[in-house]
Amino acid sequence: MALSYPCLVHRLALATGMAASLLAAGTAAAGVHRLVLGHSVDGRPIVAIELGNPLSPRKVLVVGCIHGNEPAGAAIANRLALLGPPAGVDLWIVPSFNPDGQAAGTRGNAHAVDLNRNFPWRWQHRSGVSYSGPRPLSEPESSIAYHLVHRLRPVISIWFHQHLNVVDISEGNVALERRYAGLVGLSTTSLTREPGSVVTWENHLLPHGSAFVVELPTGRLTVSTALRFARAIDTIAR
Numbered sequence: 001m002a003l004s005y006p007c008l009v010h011r012l013a014l015a016t017g018m019a020a021s022l023l024a025a026g027t028a029a030a031g032v033h034r035l036v037l038g039h040s041v042d043g044r045p046i047v048a049i050e051l052g053n054p055l056s057p058r059k060v061l062v063v064g065c066i067h068g069n070e071p072a073g074a075a076i077a078n079r080l081a082l083l084g085p086p087a088g089v090d091l092w093i094v095p096s097f098n099p100d101g102q103a104a105g106t107r108g109n110a111h112a113v114d115l116n117r118n119f120p121w122r123w124q125h126r127s128g129v130s131y132s133g134p135r136p137l138s139e140p141e142s143s144i145a146y147h148l149v150h151r152l153r154p155v156i157s158i159w160f161h162q163h164l165n166v167v168d169i170s171e172g173n174v175a176l177e178r179r180y181a182g183l184v185g186l187s188t189t190s191l192t193r194e195p196g197s198v199v200t201w202e203n204h205l206l207p208h209g210s211a212f213v214v215e216l217p218t219g220r221l222t223v224s225t226a227l228r229f230a231r232a233i234d235t236i237a238r
């Protein structure tokens, strides 16, 4: 049965245990919805912006920041939200899953956990700068991301990092990842698959989807560069 949008959002919140402070009623424009998925360790809201057709089976997820000291992708996420709803796509944008780390300028969250080592696929205990946390999904931020991905089952997920200036070829759709790299002018490589990383977990969960990492250059992006990366997402999302 087709669900109306508010119903879908409400079910998403219920299914994921998300804090139901849904802001869907406060839409900025038709086809654009903001909602609070939940809160970080320090109580900061983790916000999602949904654009396009909520009933489309083609779900695309874009995450601007998961390592707090690698925040440049948030500008791409925010720029993408301004481009308008893509035709035939249900586009979900999360500017940051790590607002505490972003505020503090740290890789980890407020518990010093590397959220990108806190996912369940091949999780291993790690210490130091890439502290894995005491167990998979121990952190509210990673748990929120886990439930969002489970609910949406995106065909494409892009997770922005810094500072390697490459597109990481994942276990997903290599042709699509190379296409994105070509559109934004980055080279491709295959980085080490780290235990507990979100992309590795996602590609295991959704073998027909493509979750991949884009490593941006060091520093802040210019407006034109952020726009180029955002338009390239709009192109491959369709």
Ligand SMILES: [Zn+2]
Pocket: 067, 070, 161, 162
């Ligand atoms: Zn990173």
